[in-house]
Amino acid sequence: MDPIRKILQKYKRDRTRLIDILKDIQESEGSITQQAIELVAKHLKISRAEIEGVITFYHFLSDRPLGKYAVYLNNSITSEMAGRQKVAEALEKETGCKFGQTSEDNLVSLFETSCVGMNDQEPAALINGVVFTSLNEEKVRKIVAGMKRGLAAQEMVEEYGDGANGHELVRAMVKNNIRKAGAVIFDEFTPGQAIAQALNKTPEGVIEEIKKANLLGRGGAGFPTGLKWELCRQEKSxxxxxxxxxxxxxxxxxxxxxxxxxxxxxxxxxxxxAGYAVGAHLGILYLRHEYTYLKKYFEYLLQKMREEGILGKNILGRGFDFDIEIKSGAGAYVCGEESALIESAEGKRGEPRDRPPFPVQKGYLDKPTTVNNVETLAASARIMLRGSSWFRTLGTSVSAGTKVLSISGDCQRPGIYEVEFGITVRELLEMAGAQDTLAVQVGGPSGNCISESGFGRKICYSDLATGGSFIIFNRRRDLFAVVRNFLDFFIEESCGWCVPCRAGNVLLKKKFEKIVAGLGTAQDLAELEAWGKIIKSMSRCGLGQTSPNPVLTTLTNFRELYESRINKKADFIPEFDLGQAVMDACQLTGRKFKEESENAR
Structure with missing residues (x-):
């Protein structure tokens, strides 16, 4: 049996596993060929166009041949701050090819990619799915030398990280960098005890306990978890x-x-x-592509849980069946939006759905579905163990419990901090060892860029909400470079469905660049703000609606920076420089425009 048919058989020719099928084919064959597309289309009974649409949608899928080593270097702002440019130059020099190309000997393909979740150990890259962190020029030389010797990417990992990163099924150089462990997520946990406590209650009793705990979604939106579970359970299906x-x-x-x-x-x-509460018997872990290196470890643990009777059929002998399967993403920021994630989990392009109906009404395979963040689900297990009353003693009256924060950027101790809600930005800066701080990006590019005047604000849903990102910039940083990086990210990651996000952000960046270049007027600044608000109000999904935030929040909190770049006396300054364009054209064509003009008189 040829490799492609084996892959199809592995996934039981399941249409919803299309992305996993395509990823396995690419790993086996080097790319997803037209022959492979035709074979998959035939066996899954779908059109070639559907498959090609999926391939072109996801960053890590390719229908053109890649080198033996596919290198994806992170271009996030924290990577740039940590010296990404020198790493990129070293990669091009050592491999003999440019980014976006494959070397002549087909050994290496170089690509840029968005944040890979390694902001506390940048610059980072993925090489054939293996994570390489804290890169520098010397490490690049050693890695490329290993490639030329034919070493597998995994063989080039010289040192493993802490905790489970060193497990034989993980073997990653990634570090956890847990700087502060809290009482909810990183306290000791014994498998089997939380589900046992849940099964001592009725499903309605579990939901009521989560509601009493006031557990709000930890992905950033803060929707009440108990209410979401209740709405899902109430749907007849x-x-x-x-x-x-x-x-x-x-x-x-x-x-x-x-x-x-x-x-x-x-x-x-x-x-x-959650499955017991809503009446589900199957759970799906939708794992981002960049974390695929953890998949074998997860599969091992899931099987171990089945053998111990805390997952699968008749859990703990209590008559409740629930199992979990893992589905992989393939590189698309928009899939963080829950309806886009569901589309992707069904093996489709990760495009957001119109709402209503909401996922709790019609979600995965058009069935009632609760979509919850990793941290939310972990917190629900702790609540079953310790109770809602205990949970409410942590945090604030509105935001109960703890929040796990990812702190990176200009600080001495980047990493993971589990803190109680209500902590101030200033306290976090001190905890992380930040000095001379200019700005903090709370909630990532889609969040809020705050100035020193906001350092007294609190991390909680009634003040500064965040899914977990906390990036620090000191006074040596160019804030316009930060905004530019974030705008480029949103332009690259737009799913393209709606005009405000797809085209609006391109126009927004052009206006931004005009102002930064010193060619802006007060009118341009007013238009920049107005256009950002239009994109925010008219985009189809939550991700598009937050895409202008890098501009809007820096305009609010650092307006003086923008005003210092505009010409307050001029009513209009053309963006197009005709004289410079003529000079450039003359240089390219060898013409002497000035002499020709004089001779023509």
């Missing part, structure tokens, strides 16, 4: 589903990576508790 959103794509966020690495069974148990 022959099937209900639980989906764990592990598509941690917001730049600057890496807390789910660490939770999944060190508390995976806690997350899985949280999924089972």
């Amino acid at each position: 022959d099937q209900h589903y639980v989906v764990c959103n592990a598509d941690e794509g917001e730049p600057g966020t890496f807390k789910d990576r660490v939770i999944l690495t060190e508390r995976p069974q806690m997350v899985f148990e949280g999924m089972a508790i």
Whole structure:
């Protein structure tokens, strides 16, 4: 049997596993060829156009041949701050090819990619799915030398990280960098106890306990978890589903990576508790492509949980069946939006759905589905163990419990901090060893860039909400470079469905660049703000609606920077420089425009 047919058989020719099928084919064959597309289309009974649409949608899928080593270098702002440019130049020099190209000997393909969830150990890259962190020029030379010797990417990992990163099924150089462990997520956890406590209650009793705890969604939106479960359970259907959103794509966020690495069974148990509450028998862990290196470890743990009777058929002999399967993303920021994630989990392009109906009404396979963040599910397991009253003693009256934060950027101690809600930005800066801070990006590019005047604000849903990203910039940084990086990210990651996001952000960046170049007027500044608000109000999904935030929040909190770049006396300054354009054209064509003009008189 040829490799492609084996892959199709492995996934039981399941249409919803199309992305996993295509990823396996690419790994086996080097690319997804037209022959492979035709074969997959035939066996899954779908059109070639559907498959080609999926391939072109996801960053890590390719229908053109790649080199033996596919290198994806992170271009996030924290990577740039840590010296990404020198690493990129070293890669081009040592491999003999440019980014976006494959070397002449087909050994290496170089690509840029968005944040890979390693902001506390930048610059980072993926090489054939293996993570390489804290890169520098010397490390690049050693890695490329290893490629030329034919070493597998995994063989080039010289040192393993802490905790489960060193497990034989992981073997990653990634570090957890847990700087502060709190009482909810990183306290000791014994598998089996939380689901046992849940099964001592009725499903309605579990929901009521989560509601009493006031557990708000930890992905950033803060929707009440108990209410979401209740709404899902109330929907009449022959099937209900639980989906764990592990598509941690917001730049600057890496807390789910660490939770999944060190508390995976806690997350899985949280999924089972959610399943019991809503009446589901299957859960899906939607794992971002960049964390694929953890997949074998998760599969091992899931099987171990089945053997121990805390997952699968008749859990703990209590008559409740619930199992978990892992589905992989393939590189698309928009899949962090729950309806886009569901589309992707069904093996389709990750395009957001119109709402209503909401996922709790019609989600995965059009069945009632609760989609919850990694941290939310882990917290629900702890609530089953310690109770809602205990949970409410932590945090604030509105935002109960703790929040796991991913702190990176200009600080001495980047990493993971589990803190109680209500902590101030200033306290976090002191905790992380930040000095001479200019700005903090709370909640990633889609969040809020605050100035020193806001350092007294609190991390909580009634003040500064965040999914976990906390990026620090000191006074040596160019804030316009930060905004530019974020705008480029949103332009690259737009799914393209709606005009305000697809075209609006391109226009917004052009206007931004005009102002930064000193060619802007007061009118341009007013238009920049107005256009940002239009994109925010008219985009189809939550991700498009937050895409202008890098501009809007810096305009609010650092307006003086923008005003220092505009010409306050001029009413209009053309963006197009005709004289310079003529000079450039003359240089390219060899013409002497001035002499020709004089001779023509």
